[in-house]
Amino acid sequence: MLRRVASNSVYMGRQNVTSLMVKKNKATVAATESLQDEWVSAKPFEEIPGPKPLPLIGNMWRFMPLIGSIPTDIVRLQDYFYKKYGDISKLEHIPGKNNAVFLFNVEDLEKVYRNDGPWPIRPGIISMLYYRKVTRKDLFEGVGGALLTHGKEWHDFRSAVNQIMMQPRSTKLYVQPIDAVAADFIERIRIIRDEKLEMPDDFANELCKWALESIVYIALDKRLGCLANDLESDSEPQKMINAVNVMLESIFLLDMTISPWRLISTPQWRKFVKASDFFNELCIKYINEAIERLKTLNDADRELTVLEKILAKEENPKTAMVMALDMMTAGVDTTSFTTATILHFLGTHAEKQDKAFQEIESFIKDKDQPVTSEILNELKYLKACIKEAMRLQPVAVGTARTLTKDIVLSGYKVPKGTDAVMTHSYLSKMDRHFPEAEKFIPERWLKSSEHHRSQSQDTHPFVSLPFGYGPRSCLGKRFALLEIETVLAKILRNFRVEYNYGELEYQSRLLVTPVSKLKFKMIERE
Template sequence: MITDKESSYHYFLKLFKVHGPIVKVKYPGQPVLVLISRPEDAEKILKLTQDNPVRNEMEALKMARYINPFYEKKAGIVTENGEEWWRVRSKVQAPVLKPKNVHNYLKDVDQVTLDFLDRISTLRNSEGEVTVDFLEELNKWSLECICLVALNQRVGCFDPNLSPDSEPTLIIKAAIDFMNAFKECESGLKLWKIFPSKIFRQLQDSMQKLTETCETVVQRMESDMQKRAHDPDCQLNLVEQLLQEPGLSHKDVITFMVDLIPGGTNTTSDNAAVLLYLLAKNPRVQTKVQEELDYVLGNGSGNVTAHQLAQLSYTKAVLKECNRLMPPMFGPMRILQEDILLGRYILQKGWSVLLMNACSGWDERQFPRCNEFLPERWLRHRPFGNIHPCASIPFSHGTRMCVGRRIAEQELYTLMARTLHRYNLEWKHGDMERTFMHVFSPKGPLRFTLTERKRKQWSSPQAAIGLRLLSQ
């Protein structure tokens, strides 16, 4: 089942097999790198660095921001460390991770997902196979979803008549160009440090377009907030809440919005592609998800609610198992700010420590039958044994955890729920391949087959209760 072990994975796994769970490596011109495979050791590193979790700075993005006068040498929470990172992170994390704020976007996310499926239904051949690159369509879906949060509006990604120079098309292009340039700049030889390479200029140009878009939105929001200032029933959206947060400037908020758009587009669509692929390849799991959805959603009329999502125990377990089996990245990194004793080894200040979470997810000692797609292992009764809390952390951990985690999870649950409630999924091609540039991304084009399904009608309350007990 594990099909994305690129040569780098083989190399790291071999290192652990030969040298043990803690491996020190040194590449020319690079600081010492320590690789850790055991979740117990990862937990210790995370605890010891929790007060000042420093990671690699995303140098290309930092340079692009520092040479742009708008940003005033402040690069945002994606790339900053130390006091400047915490100044912004401490202000944005509570509003962005607050469940109520995330749920406020669920109705619109649900509608975007329904519109996406309506569009996909028209792009199938007579056998139900989608005839365009499914990953490109997922990029449009995830961008449309994240713009509900970042821009408080829909941008029209599904409009079949978009012209190449239309605003939605330019935003779509900027978001995708930004992430592609970011990943390429942070990988390989980094020639942009010597001269402004083509890919670095792409990063700058796409960032500028997103900056201008977000600045226009912020100006409009600030004007609207002044008009509603004396309305006692006024409800602020997420960005408006951030604009009123003491200690955050409107440029801080714009920087956060700019990062949120591309960061919430490609990563979420890549995750969605892997999720749907594993469901299509595992009919048994797909059927169990559909049974749960039929029970919770009924005929699917009306919008999906937060209460309904909360009941989807097995569906949520599927996402966890997906991120274990085909993780989005190697794992979180920390740059040590002091010497640390780990077992019988002293890890020195300045060394980089890579918590190889992907490898622990493929470890038979951590996950029995680790090559199999078994969402049941994440259910409350843990049928395959207890799971260490740091054995699979695809969104990282602690204060450096992905700040958009709950937004992304809500989108993915909604996509899974609506897709499998309406369709049966099939994958009739070879194993999915993924490339690695900073994160793992599926290699397109992707071809899914979607056929309409007949929903299950529960014959008795007892049958439905049996399903709920199974999913606890």
């Protein structure tokens, strides 16, 4: 009897598994047939609206001064394509570039992301990849990093650092030192205020020094001394900031404008190589110091830093080196300019700043009290202010994917190999996605807010993605937010911030950066 019951149980189990397999196969077949039907019925790629290329010279001439009509500024370029062509448009026949489609329908953006596959391809920064793989192959030894590579190489690198970089526990290790850096910055603000209590014309550089000091501590477990009052203009920290600025400007000019650098060594290419050599070799000196410290580490009770964890986990120390370099290259201008933008919104919206201050003061009773991870978790309104500012003025206007499969977007066939340009910053300022989209309303991000329930609960989750999405999202997101939240909490607890010079003007290059003087007025709180 028991044998028969057991036999029947096995039989029924197999039958259930078989049934599930059949259902799954049927669902897969149905989905495949649906995609095939969608492709067959879609309009051809050639019918997507866009500027018509001329024989031989294509569309490149449209970006040239005097004779061209398409702006090279990325924000204005997106505005041009949307107003002229609508939700989808194409740009073909640019020498050295894939055909591209500009997407302004959020359903198309989601579809592209959902079809990324395990190894998404993001159009790369060719100049920096060439520098690492060819020009300085002696230094990098074939390791390109997560920012620049694709396919298995990207996957292997990302897998090596992903868990370490993305764990909330890793971020908590740095709350105290990042708070210490922010405290030094508060004292620096007090020193550099003028008689009107305003910041100097070069306050953008002061923010860069704070950001560099913070990210170097995270990446290399080292204080550089960027916030010292006697820092010379030719000091190593200032030269590092200058080098990052040159590198980012050069990448824009080399990769996103007309440049023959891949054929001949241009002045701009040589300028990029010189800045990169200086920055990388100086950083590698600090990385080597960290490697030596790890060899002699005797404190068994101390948890390893991010750099130490990567060094301990990976056989090839170049993995840790490149990760640290990427963090420092990408973590100075992005963090500092984002902080400037948030300060501007708070400095021109007194009632929002007051609300943020009241929240901060309820957890930080004394002005000199350190910020802790527990306090940061409670600052819901401050986080909403940050999110709203990043929606209105993100430092990156969007992202792109090189399609790995044929796909239908807005009813058109778009073949694999095409670059899909996702215009997040443009979509996030549309009233169709955010009512009163041009207004700074942090409350729209608070789930407990009546404003949120009436305005934002139905907002598509793929509209505003300042840190990207999926496997290629920003590796340093948690650290960037830690730095920004900490320094803003300390600034608002110590000062009432005003900005009395109207709207900030921005320049859109590789990043969207403020070009106005950041003359914030810092009024001491009692």
